[in-house]
Amino acid sequence: MPANSDPQTRSWWSANQIRLAPWLFLAPGMAFFALYVIFPIFQSFQISFYRWDGLGEARYIGLHNYEDLFDDPAFYTSLRNNVKWLLLYLLAIPGGLFIALFLNQQVRGIRLYKSLFFFPFVISQVVVGLVFAWFYNPSIGLFNPLIGLFGFSPMNILGNPDTVTYGIIAAGLWPQIAYCMILYLTGLNAVDPEQVEAARLDGAKGWKMLWYVILPQLRPATFIAVVVTVIGALRSFDMISVMTNGGPFGSSRVLAYYMFEVSLSEYGFRMGYGAAIAVILFLIMLVYIAFFLWRMWREERGY
C-alpha cells in the first residue's frame, strides 16, 4: 500500500488538499490576470500624468494631458462616435432574436441555414471590414448599383464624414447579429415546452406569447447579449482600422482607435496622451461593468 494513505503519516498537504486544490489551479490564471490586466490598468493611470515618447525620459506634467484632451476636437469626435456605436450596436440584440426565432423550427436542412447565418461571426473582423470596404467602394463596389435600383444617387459612404461611422457600424452589426442569434438559439432550447403549451391553452399567441412567455425565459441570454454587445461596441477598433484608418480626416475615430493613433501608430509618440484616453475609456466601461455586476447581484439575490 502507498505510504501516504496511512492516517498516521498524513501530511499537512494531504489533509488540506481539497481546500487548496482549486486555488492552486487558479493560481497561474490569477497571476497572469494580475500581471497583464490589473497591473497595466494602474500603470496606464500613472503614465497618463507624464509626457513620454516611449523612448526617452518620461516627464511628469500632472493633469496636463487631460487638459489637452478636453480641449481636443478629435477627442469629442471620438466620444460622439463611441455613443453612436453604443446605441446602434444594440440593434444586434433584437436582430439576433428575430433571426433566432425564425430559425428555431424543425424544417429539413435547418442546420445548414443556421450555420449560414452564423457564418459571419466565424470570419475575422478584419476580413469583414475588407469585404465591406469593397462593397462601399464608390467606383467598383456593389453598394451604389444596389441603391441605384431603388432610385438613390451614388454615395461615398466611407469617404464622407457624415456617413462613414454608420457605414462601419453596419459592417460591424453583421457578425454581431450572428453572435446574438447563437446566444438566443441556445436560450430557445431551454424554453419550457409545457409553459408554452399552457400559454397556448390560455389563448396566448403571436406578440403576446413572445413578450409574456418566451422573452422572460430568455432573460439570461438577453443579459449576456447586452453585455457582449456593449463591450464589443466600446472596444470597436479593428473594423475602423481596416476600413478607414479613422478617416476621412478623423471623422470615424472612436476612443480606442484614437488612443492607438496617438500612442502606437506611425506618427504616434505620445504615450501619456494615449494613456489619458485609455483611462477615460476605462472609466466609461467601468460604469457599464458596475451596472451589470450590480444587476447580476440583484437578480441572484432575487431568485
Add this chain to the structure above:
Amino acid sequence: MKFTIKGAVAALATTTALAFPASAELTGTLRIFFNDQNPAPKEAMEGMVARFGEMHPDLNIELTLIDREANKTQIRNYLTANAPDVNGWYAGNRMRPYVAAGLFEDVSDLWDGPMGDDLASTRPALTLDGKQWGVPYSYYQWGIYFRQDIYDELGLTPATTWDEEKANCQAILDSGRKCYTIGTRFLWTAGGWFDYLNLRTHGYDFHMALTAGEVEWTDDRVRETFANWRELIDMGAFIDDHTAYTWQEAQPFMVNGDAVSYLMGNFVVAPLREAGLTDDQLGFYQFPEITPGIPMAEDAPTDTLHIPAQAQNKEAARAFLQYVASAENQTIVNETLGQLPINRNATVADDKFIQAGFEMLSNATGGIAQFFDRDTDAELASAGMEGFQEFMVMPDNLDAILDRLERVRQRVNED
C-alpha cells in the same frame, strides 16, 4: 601575462587593419534588419548582402526583411531591446526621435572621408545636430505623370507655368475627364500636393521653415498656398470621392483615361506599366512654376540605412555602410529598384523616367525636400495631412484647419 599578449595582438590587428584596409578581416555576425519585403527592394538588398559577403568570407551575415509598415512600429522595440547591426529607415525628421533618444550611432566619421563628397546631395537630409546618423542608398523623384496620348489628342503640351497648368486642366475638364487622380485614404498623397504647391508658391526656405515649425500656420503666406490649391479644387480638377481610395486604387482612373495625370513618386511607374500603359502613352513633367523666379525645389524621399547605438558588430556595420554608399553598389541596387543612386559617380539606369528624374534633380537649384511627413515633426505630420485631406473635401473649413494646425505647432514647440 595573458593581458599583455591580448593587448599586443589587438595592437597588431589595428595596425594591420590601418595598413591594409582592403584586406581587413571582418569576422563574427552582421545582423541586418531591412524595411521592405516588396520584390524589387528584396532583390536589391539580397544582392547587396551577397556581394558584401563575397568580399568578407569570414563574416556571417543574417538578413531579416521586415514589412515596411510593420517596421515603423517595430523599430522602437528592436532599437531598445534586440538591436541589429544595421537597420533600414528614412532621412530627415523621421530619424529625430531615435537620434534624440541616443539609439542611432553617429557615423560622421564615414561622411568625413571621400564618401561624404560622393553623397553630398543628401548630406543635409542625414544631418541632425551637426552630425550624420546614417547612409542613403537610394532616392526617387516626385512629379506629374501624365497620359501622353490624351495630351496629344487634345493638342496640349505639359505646362511650365501655373497659368498654363490651369489652362491645360480646363481643356481636359472640357473633354469630360478629370485633370488629376489621387487617393487620399492614406493621407500622405495630399501631403505631396501641399509640398509642391508650397515649394512653388514660396520656395524651399519658406517650406523648410514651415515644416520645421518656425512659421505660424495661420500666416498669410500659408493661406496663399492654399488659395492656389483651391483654384484647382474649385475647378473640379481632382477625381470625386478620392477619400475612399488608396493611391493604388486611384490608378485605374488614369489607366482608363478618366483622369489624365497623377502627382506621385516614381514608384507609380511600375504599376502603371503593369496595368498596360506603354512608355509612349505615359509621360512625366516637372511640377510647373507658380511664383515666377523662385528656384525650383523638389521632393525626393531618401531611403537610408543606420547603425543602432546598441549594435554588436559596429566594425562590420561601418564597412557595410561604406560598401552601400559606393558607386559600384549604388549603380546595381538602383538599377534593380528602378530608382536613383545618390553617389554622384554611380551610373543612372537607362529608363525614360529615371533619366528624366535624374536630370530634374540634378538641376534642382532650389533644394531637395524629403516629403511632408519626413520633414515635419511626427505629430504635426499626422495633423497636417489630415487637414490637407479635409481641405480637399471641404475647402471652406480652411480657417478651422489652420487654427488646429497652429495649436499643434505650438504644443510641439513647447516640448
